[in-house]
Amino acid sequence: MTAAGTSPPAVPAGTVLVVGAGLIGTSVALALNRRGIAVRVEDVDPVNVAVAASRIEARSVVSPADEPDLVVVATPPDHLADSISAALIAHPSAYVTDVGSVKVQPLAQLRSRGAGPDLPRYVGSHPMAGSERSGPLAAAADLFDGRTWAVTPHDSSDPRAVATVESLVSACGAVVVHLTPEEHDLAVARISHLPHLMAALTAGLLRDAPPTHLALSGQGVRDVTRIAGGNPVLWRQIVSANADALQVLLGDVRRELDDLLEALGDGDARRVEDVLLSGAAGAAAVPGKHGGPVVDLVAVTVAIPDRPGALAQLFSEVGALGVNIEDVRIDHDPARAFGLVEIDVAEGAGEGLAESLRAGGWAAHR
């Protein structure tokens, strides 16, 4: 056990036990392993443990007899409180964190089952990283590199426990953001769970649409519905665990929706436009790359042959022009053997880039 310090240690002291050898848990183990930190993995499924263990270097594997200094609980949302509680009891000298998507409900469950005396050793956390894949084979040591990782101490969290979890985040390559459990759940309800439900509602209406309608799909509908393709069982557990915050937000959506329906029925253009203006303001409020303010970008569209190497050639020429690419989209092309690539660049660079590409023989326009 380390003493509380003014700055967290660079890596967690001692050894780390990861409970739950799925994508996130195994990625934590691999990230720590990369730093030479001793780590052990547990899972109710022995196959998951075997797969995870096979990916961890032998020198870093800890024997079950070694007491961990930190336990990282990475079980599915429905099992978080049970797993955290079990870890606090089984390892009475360890700090405990979890990596679940929701923080208030597990904490309330811990309190209601009398975990109070052990609670100072628990600090919740939540890495903002994932994958459309799941399981230990999909895990990666660099999954958290550069990502935000929320650390959410509760009222009675021991400062040494907080410092240890902060050192875990740093060791995994991520960036600490401090939030209370309540703030965290409201934040992820807004910027993750509600967008997921709205994408699911939008996509649900397309399920039985005729192919002739779907054939008109462009990048817009693909963007809006993409995240609705996520694992429904996992997302059911996440949104159910954050039901209180989501009911408030969905209630707000419902009021706006009713207002919009009424405005469309009345032919009230001003109220319809108000909804759209509000949406435009909200879209502008979502941070762009690197967490900074959204830079004014312009899209340059380029037609490229749909074959290996074509994108490389394009980006090579863009790079040679000294233009920094802020974002890239590859767009729908229903009938031809080429793709339409949209390259976002800073506003001042767009026209020059399009002209230079055209001079180089590309079909490019702003």
Place this chain on the structure above:
Amino acid sequence: MTAAGTSPPAVPAGTVLVVGAGLIGTSVALALNRRGIAVRVEDVDPVNVAVAASRIEARSVVSPADEPDLVVVATPPDHLADSISAALIAHPSAYVTDVGSVKVQPLAQLRSRGAGPDLPRYVGSHPMAGSERSGPLAAAADLFDGRTWAVTPHDSSDPRAVATVESLVSACGAVVVHLTPEEHDLAVARISHLPHLMAALTAGLLRDAPPTHLALSGQGVRDVTRIAGGNPVLWRQIVSANADALQVLLGDVRRELDDLLEALGDGDARRVEDVLLSGAAGAAAVPGKHGGPVVDLVAVTVAIPDRPGALAQLFSEVGALGVNIEDVRIDHDPARAFGLVEIDVAEGAGEGLAESLRAGGWAAHR
């Protein structure tokens, strides 16, 4: 005037008048101009006409004295019926089309104001292309290349008018999709207008969110809200003109939303999961690239320095490996001077690509 044939001519016969020198109208003029087709542009704003005319090659500009064979109406949604009606009256021997986003309302307005005898010469159409920019300076000759362009004959449309509009679409480089006006409006309500409104409702809730909440934003919320950034005045005109279809769909959303709210309140996991399963099925139904069935893709994530040339180097190496890039996303990085790039490739190619990139010194994982 060409006689009706079994296949449309390669290009519109005679000369073309474009009414409305905005992004779409001027792009139509430039696309026809590229094929050497004689074209003239009108606009209520003389500046727009001057800008558009300056971009059209002199040999193709037609004098106002030359009667057009085809008029392409490209005015804002609120002015479509007036402009189409005026074109039918001013050019009694010309076919007329429009490029508006909604087809039923302008047709009904034409009928209600007694355009019946002229209506056989009118066939609506709608290119599925655009830009976040507007105006003639943003126009491009290749804006429609490879895009879908709906052609929507009504009951009394002259087959020769339909063939002429089909030849316009081909000359502009786009691909014809035939729909009735009613089918078209329902299709775009589903795959464009409703997603836009859902994005606006989702984004609207983020307008006043605190920066600490927004700082947790990932690619998901950015994708869901991106199109909400579109021009609110233009979109108000579009959704107002398609209000009937949208009220039906928004009513469906409202029922699903009420069901979801009730299920969350009751803690009814099965019903919550049903909404998510329906969304996942809908997301899978949206066509992927090239209008074909969605290929099973996997994402390979690569960390790259945020400087000109880095993406080029990455894509050059991916191209050299013979892997075709299906899509690309550049992801949020709140604190570091590198970007996270997600490359979608066919499922079978993902693991090999990640391994090869790692062997080449990149931080890459599936």
